[in-house]
Amino acid sequence: MDYQHIIDAVMDKKEELNSIALKMYEHPETAYNEVMAKGWLSEALLKYGFKVETGLYGMPTSIRAEWGSGHPVIGLLAEYDALPGLSQTQNTYKDPAVKDGPGQGCGHNLLGTATLAAAIGIKADLEKSGFPGTVVFYGCPAEEVLTGKPFMARGGAFRELDIALAWHGNSKNTVELGMGGGLNSAVFHFRGKTAHASAAWNGRSALDAVELMNIGANYLREHMTPNSRIHYVYKEAGVAPNIVPDRASVWYYVRSLKRRDIDELYGRLVDVAKGAALMTGTELEIEFMGGCYNTMSNKVLADLFAEVYPMVPKPEYTKEELETADALNRSVAAFETEKPEEPIHTGFIYEPEKYSISPGSSDVGDVQHIVPGMMIGTASQNILGVNHTWQTTCCAGNGIGLKGMLRGGIWMALGAARILRDNELVKKAWETFKKDLDGETYECPIPDDVPVPQPKL
Numbered sequence: 001m002d003y004q005h006i007i008d009a010v011m012d013k014k015e016e017l018n019s020i021a022l023k024m025y026e027h028p029e030t031a032y033n034e035v036m037a038k039g040w041l042s043e044a045l046l047k048y049g050f051k052v053e054t055g056l057y058g059m060p061t062s063i064r065a066e067w068g069s070g071h072p073v074i075g076l077l078a079e080y081d082a083l084p085g086l087s088q089t090q091n092t093y094k095d096p097a098v099k100d101g102p103g104q105g106c107g108h109n110l111l112g113t114a115t116l117a118a119a120i121g122i123k124a125d126l127e128k129s130g131f132p133g134t135v136v137f138y139g140c141p142a143e144e145v146l147t148g149k150p151f152m153a154r155g156g157a158f159r160e161l162d163i164a165l166a167w168h169g170n171s172k173n174t175v176e177l178g179m180g181g182g183l184n185s186a187v188f189h190f191r192g193k194t195a196h197a198s199a200a201w202n203g204r205s206a207l208d209a210v211e212l213m214n215i216g217a218n219y220l221r222e223h224m225t226p227n228s229r230i231h232y233v234y235k236e237a238g239v240a241p242n243i244v245p246d247r248a249s250v251w252y253y254v255r256s257l258k259r260r261d262i263d264e265l266y267g268r269l270v271d272v273a274k275g276a277a278l279m280t281g282t283e284l285e286i287e288f289m290g291g292c293y294n295t296m297s298n299k300v301l302a303d304l305f306a307e308v309y310p311m312v313p314k315p316e317y318t319k320e321e322l323e324t325a326d327a328l329n330r331s332v333a334a335f336e337t338e339k340p341e342e343p344i345h346t347g348f349i350y351e352p353e354k355y356s357i358s359p360g361s362s363d364v365g366d367v368q369h370i371v372p373g374m375m376i377g378t379a380s381q382n383i384l385g386v387n388h389t390w391q392t393t394c395c396a397g398n399g400i401g402l403k404g405m406l407r408g409g410i411w412m413a414l415g416a417a418r419i420l421r422d423n424e425l426v427k428k429a430w431e432t433f434k435k436d437l438d439g440e441t442y443e444c445p446i447p448d449d450v451p452v453p454q455p456k457l
């Protein structure tokens, strides 16, 4: 089967795709504020003939674009939010372009654009082959706070799909089979009574309540399942030592591998918070920020993507790109122990016998509990690159990231082309999906009364 037309359709648009990704690198927007990114991607989709809607599900920065008709309905999951504090220039030492500014430290400028590239490739294939099928591009806001896709799912998204495909920039070219943790996110606000900290005895410290809650939470750690995690940061902790704080808040993430484990652990944490309020004579208010399911890759789709990978054009890097990657590798502590053989990964890793368990989360997990899904990764960073670092922001703005992005988009489209030609694949993916669900059904972890955050303009 000749799939060159798919590769050509993407590479014809190379300049424009690169320019969209670089605009998002230059103008990073954090979760729920992706107004420009939504604009650039939706304009391009419209220009390439897709039927485009934006602002669905009560989310102004979401996109839904489609082309084609009938089944299979292949969904593509785009993300485009940046991370706070990870601004970075093209220097190979830590050098924020904007002090404390946001940056593409997870490469979502590449992710959003690779997904656009995939949509272009699949449309070209549907046009040329004449096969029935629909490609749906979902522009998903706010992955970095792990609530964008759950809010979209709450609004009815994704159920129309037969398959959901996603790509993410990686330090390796890889199809990873496994599972990542889901989570709940909530801010615990305590309200007490202020007083002179030294001269009066009638105060009730909200900060004491936060500290006692944290102690209780830390004592939970011995009694959680090994793949559970609890993390917290102080949001508000008083203004001066000589004033008893009447307001204090702490923001928690509770992670575990399965939704039922998250719900159970979160319930125990809420009890700890209630206990802290009781001990300190303060009031507790819980602001539930959201939650997501664990990720769950589909073996049928993993095998498929491993099979089509050899058709993806080989990466070729310039001397300058290799030198940049080498310098970035040397900037991380792992360099001494790992001693990488090449600055950017050029091989391919798929270990079908290995099922990896990672406590990290992605809200792609919600979609992967509604329809069978798979996320693949191409090298878009230096080989020792880690997401959520300034080194990754750097790569998201140069040829290393852009090349990985185009290869990722092509790879997604090549996998989709196989799905369009083999109805059995969808059937098999669903059989595996149902087995993996093990009786679980998707219920959005965010209650109906939690409002969708709106862009801060």
Ligand SMILES: [Zn+2]
Pocket: 106, 107, 108, 143, 168, 387
């Ligand atoms: Zn990411």
